[in-house]
Amino acid sequence: MAESTIITGQFVRISQTPASLGERMLALIIDYFLLFIYVVGFSVMMARSGIHASSGFTFFFLFAVIYLPVLFYSLLCEVFNRGQSFGKRLLNIRVVKADGSTPSLSSYLLRWLLFPIDLPITGGLGVLVILLTKNHQRLGDLAAGTMVIKEKNYRKIQVSLDEYDYLTKGYRPVYPVATDLSLEQINVINKTLASGNKDRARRVKLLAEKIRSLLSIKQTEGNDEKFLQTLLRDYQYYALEEI
Structure with missing residues (x-):
């Protein structure tokens, strides 16, 4: 099924x-x-x-x-x-x-x-x-x-809805434009980071460049992987703030 x-x-x-x-x-x-x-x-x-x-x-x-x-x-x-x-x-x-x-x-x-x-x-x-x-x-x-x-x-x-509450405790978002991402785009980022493929590094780099261009982000903290992880956390932070 x-x-x-x-x-x-x-x-x-x-x-x-x-x-x-x-x-x-x-x-x-x-x-x-x-x-x-x-x-x-x-x-x-x-x-x-x-x-x-x-x-x-x-x-x-x-x-x-x-x-x-x-x-x-x-x-x-x-x-x-x-x-x-x-x-x-x-x-x-x-x-x-x-x-x-x-x-x-x-x-x-x-x-x-x-x-x-x-x-x-x-x-x-x-x-x-x-x-x-x-x-x-x-x-x-x-x-x-x-x-x-x-x-x-x-x-x-019902059990899984509370797994990310820790983000609201003192977390400060880095990229407010993360709210402009769609759920589908967030899903793509998450799947790319969780991928175990041999070309994972290349895919992460290409996706990070595309996201920077899409959101008009010129400067980012850390490497491409850290940038994408921060975007995910920021998106989640703002989503939790709306509850």
Whole structure:
């Protein structure tokens, strides 16, 4: 299973594995089975109690107790259970933002509103989209900026967010222009410095020259490698300052 690797605004690397179509469908089947048991069980209980939807009040009561929870089931579960329905919880998968953060209420709501287009109305268009997208996202996910990932990776994200707090303790940035770098450029710098290739020194030198030209930096401290490392720390420092 391919991993989705992101560099967050705090310069924390997140590697998360998208849930497969099979896992998502199985979670959905479990959810539907639980809802079926709920509706049938409640209906049998009402029938044995001699309660029928013969009056307006009774009909409203049945609608509020049975049909509304079923209609809003996935939305309520994801909002109040941090992106997990019961089916997702059993399969150890979870809804998160594409950058690894927790979705907002509007994101959950948008996913829920577009679900009928993904499955019932279009006859399963969302399944095709899941198969064709890199992070296995349905239309609702693409619109809301969310994805469904394996739970074990989500826990790693939460643990790793505090790894760089030491930078805020007395650190003084050297290159304020580091804030002009994009996440993709930061990722390239990090990969180059972490590379073990034989031509690493040449690649570091070329990248340092390109970055100096891009940011209009005329004077730098230390060698090319130290310059790039300082840029990374400065970028991280300013990103942490914005939290």
